[in-house]
Amino acid sequence: MLQSLLARCHPLLLVRHRYLVLQLTRRDVQARYKGSVLGMGWALLYPLLILASYTFVFREVFKARWPGGSDSTQEFALQVFAGLVVFNLFADVLNRAPRLVVDQPNLVKRVVFPLEVLPWVALGGALFHAALGAVILLGASAWSGAGLSAWALLTPLVFAVTLPYLLGIGWLLGGLGVFLRDIGQAMGPVVTMLMFLSPVLYPAKSLPALFEKLLWLNPLTLPIENLRRVVLEGQAPDWGGLALYTLAGLVFATLCWRLFERVKPAFADEV
Numbered sequence: 001m002l003q004s005l006l007a008r009c010h011p012l013l014l015v016r017h018r019y020l021v022l023q024l025t026r027r028d029v030q031a032r033y034k035g036s037v038l039g040m041g042w043a044l045l046y047p048l049l050i051l052a053s054y055t056f057v058f059r060e061v062f063k064a065r066w067p068g069g070s071d072s073t074q075e076f077a078l079q080v081f082a083g084l085v086v087f088n089l090f091a092d093v094l095n096r097a098p099r100l101v102v103d104q105p106n107l108v109k110r111v112v113f114p115l116e117v118l119p120w121v122a123l124g125g126a127l128f129h130a131a132l133g134a135v136i137l138l139g140a141s142a143w144s145g146a147g148l149s150a151w152a153l154l155t156p157l158v159f160a161v162t163l164p165y166l167l168g169i170g171w172l173l174g175g176l177g178v179f180l181r182d183i184g185q186a187m188g189p190v191v192t193m194l195m196f197l198s199p200v201l202y203p204a205k206s207l208p209a210l211f212e213k214l215l216w217l218n219p220l221t222l223p224i225e226n227l228r229r230v231v232l233e234g235q236a237p238d239w240g241g242l243a244l245y246t247l248a249g250l251v252f253a254t255l256c257w258r259l260f261e262r263v264k265p266a267f268a269d270e271v
Contacts, residue, residue, distance in 0.1 A: 017117045024117070025124030032125070047088065047133045051081045058201060067206035074144055078137070078232055083200030085133035086224045089162065090169075091191045092126035093119075097170045098177030098184035105271045115264060116257065119170025123163070130159060141231055149234030158227045161242050164249030165219050168256035175260040178270045199224050219249075 033039050055077045058064040066076045100118040107113040134155055142148050177183045195201075198220040204212055215221050222245050226237045 017114055017120075020114070021117050021120045021124060024121045025128070028121055028125045029128055043129055043132050044136070047081070047084065047129075047136065050084060050088075051077060054080055054084070054201070067203055078141060078144065079203070079228060080201060081133075081137055081140070082228045082232060083198070083224045085130055085137055086158075086162070086220055086227060087195055087198060087200050088133065089126050089130040089159070090166065090194070090220055092129065093122055093166045093169055094173070094191055094194075095187050096122045096126075097173035098181075098187060100170060100174035101178050101267055102181070102184075102271055108267045108271045115267070116171070116260060119167050119174055122170055123166050126166070127159065134159070137227075137231060147234075148231070151230040151234055151236055154230045154237055155227065157242070158223050158230060158237065161246045161249065162219075162223050164246065164253040168249065168253035170256075171253070171260040172256040175256075175263045178263070178267050194218075194220070203228075219245075 033042055036042060038045065055073065058080075059073050059076050064076070065071050066079050069075050069079070097119065100122055101108060101115060104115075104118065107115065138148060138152060138155065141152075173183060197215075198218055199215065200220075204215050204221055204225055207215060222238070222241050226242065229235045230237055
């Protein structure tokens, strides 16, 4: 009876294949840095290098300041880094999703393998790097002198609400990427545009009213703004916004999973 129940579980629950996903995620993260001198150190160094680059260009070269904030370079860097942590999470999944199935021909053709777990594996690696970025953000915020409020404990919640959207992206692009290989090529410019169309380098409230409303349709906006609220501003998250965001994400993920399941029988002929 339990086996029958697990077989009918929605893939978002990650019940049936949790051990498989953990093993594949661990192998994926280790393979990414295998052979490099710094190894896992790159996972910490990369976001810091990106942060230093953006801070230098926008703060020192263009003399930008954080709208509504002080003229502090430290504040500018923390605000931008909070946006980059969430953006990199989405960018990692977007860049990998179109080739999730294409890069695993052996699993598609020769083995009875639950292909629907592949987005979970990609998401696991992305969450690992996002967690490191969040730790850096929390540590830097505490060290800056501003301190951390109790609301910072809800940082994992901000990331948790993004999971349905990210899994939906994995199923959608992973399934379509088998038939439309151009999707993988398009992800580079799409991700670049997404960064500038998301409140990474600016707060949402700095835009005119019309554009601010449109910006909230971007699935990155709400988690970025709420991460800044709980970590940098010491405020409660937008509970209503998080609830609606999660509900919309669940609907999106379910539709994408059903599409993935519908086209899955044709994968073997295309890979």
